[in-house]
Amino acid sequence: MENYSRQILYKNIGQDGQQAIRKATVLIIGAGALGSSSSEMMARAGVKKIILVDRDYVEASNLQRQMLFAKRHADEKVPKVVAAKERLLAVRPDLEIDIHIEHCGPSLMARLSSQADIILDGTDNFDTRLLINDAAYKYGRPWVYAACVESSYSSCGFVPGATPCYRCLVPMLPAAALTCDTAGIIAPAVQMAVSEQVTTALKILTGQFAAPYYMRIGDLWDMEHRRFQIDHIQEENCLTCSSKHEYPALNETADQTMKLCGRDTVQVLDERITQEAVRQAVIHLDINVNTTPYFNEFYFEGQRLVCFNNGRILIHGTDNMNRARTLVNQLFG
Numbered sequence: 001m002e003n004y005s006r007q008i009l010y011k012n013i014g015q016d017g018q019q020a021i022r023k024a025t026v027l028i029i030g031a032g033a034l035g036s037s038s039s040e041m042m043a044r045a046g047v048k049k050i051i052l053v054d055r056d057y058v059e060a061s062n063l064q065r066q067m068l069f070a071k072r073h074a075d076e077k078v079p080k081v082v083a084a085k086e087r088l089l090a091v092r093p094d095l096e097i098d099i100h101i102e103h104c105g106p107s108l109m110a111r112l113s114s115q116a117d118i119i120l121d122g123t124d125n126f127d128t129r130l131l132i133n134d135a136a137y138k139y140g141r142p143w144v145y146a147a148c149v150e151s152s153y154s155s156c157g158f159v160p161g162a163t164p165c166y167r168c169l170v171p172m173l174p175a176a177a178l179t180c181d182t183a184g185i186i187a188p189a190v191q192m193a194v195s196e197q198v199t200t201a202l203k204i205l206t207g208q209f210a211a212p213y214y215m216r217i218g219d220l221w222d223m224e225h226r227r228f229q230i231d232h233i234q235e236e237n238c239l240t241c242s243s244k245h246e247y248p249a250l251n252e253t254a255d256q257t258m259k260l261c262g263r264d265t266v267q268v269l270d271e272r273i274t275q276e277a278v279r280q281a282v283i284h285l286d287i288n289v290n291t292t293p294y295f296n297e298f299y300f301e302g303q304r305l306v307c308f309n310n311g312r313i314l315i316h317g318t319d320n321m322n323r324a325r326t327l328v329n330q331l332f333g
Contacts (some may be wrong), residue, residue: 004046017206018046024205025049025096027116027141029104029132031080032056033180033187034146035122036068037194038201042120043088045202049096050088051112054080054122055103055267055312057294065180065187077306079294101294103269103312104128106250109135118201119143124179125261126170127249133158133166134247137240142204146197148189149180151221155196156214156230157204163213164234165241179261188220257321266315266324272332278307281331301327 001008001018008018024047028035031054039050058066058073058080066080073083081099088095102108104123113119113135121132121144129145136143142159145166158165196216203209211231218225239246256269278296282289290297295308304316305327315324 007045012208013202013206017202017208020206021046021202023048024117025051025115026201027051027053027112027119028122029053029109029119029128030122030124031068031084032062032122032124033065033185033190034148034194034197035120036066036080036084037190038120038122038146038198039084039088040068040091041194041198042201043092043095045198047095047205049098051098051100051116052081052084053100053102053104053108053112054084055101056080056314057306058083065185065190067187077292077295077297082294101308102310103267104131106131110138110250113139113141116141118204120197120201121145121147129166130170131249134240134249136160137165138245138247138250142209144197144200144204146193148193149185150183150219151186151189152217152219153189153193153196154215154217155193155200156216157200157209159204159209160241162211164230165238167240168233168235168238169215169230181261181263186220192218192220257325259319259321260314264317264319266318266321268313268315268324268328269311270313270328270332271311273307273311273313273328275309277332285331300331303327 004018007013008015026042026047028039028050031052039052042050057077058069060074062069063074068084068087079101081101085097085099088097109131119132119136119141121129123129132143137160140160144157146155212229213231214227215230216227234241236242239248258267260267282298287298295306297306303318306314315327318324
């Protein structure tokens, strides 16, 4: 326990709090700016296990704010969860870590939620957060939302049976949110969002998260920090946390073709995209391929394609889903 001596000295943690933290399994959805920082903080805090999910790989533009990654990870296009695992184990060789290089759809979210004591949001879009929210409330798991863009940040904890859920708050949030890929971001905004998020997680894990409950928001550039109480904003007919218990995000069929938020990239999920199918297609078309242990990368019809080994392909340089589907059909139809 020597590693955590300063944390144990803190009056609100102590020996009992540290023991609770040491037993915890944390599920983190997303290993970008938010998820890489929160996973490092939770690892250093002493949690037993981290389950980390992300569908993407490290790029040079990530290095300004995604603290776990180094230039070689970007040069080699290492999947974010693989790079994160490497760095986290360098900090904590005793850490149990389970990684998933996958799109987080309803079935994966449901399966992993039941294994976790708490869920942390490291995503960048409403749809995935609604999925996290529905899984958390269905399986009775607390979760902590965090977001950041430009110089602003926000965070809020949700506990089934105690707080309203994220779906109840959605009408109070922007309908069309900016993203770091369209509006930019400074690294301190990430760290502020994650600091709020992980502090809330530690309070939940040590049994000290209690009413009144707040969403916290701020802008570091303007040095404005605010909070608003959420205790009494539960929607009477909420499909997640009212008596309806419909959990619509878990019941929806995952969209097989989707635009990645702000990335000028389309993702296609298709069971035809196997390693053997990719091998045959590039041989037939005489295409040069960059092969890694995790994916095959090549150019086709002027687009850069990244084919993962689990039926998933990223088509870069377009946000046109019809074109993306056409390219997939040309290659694997």
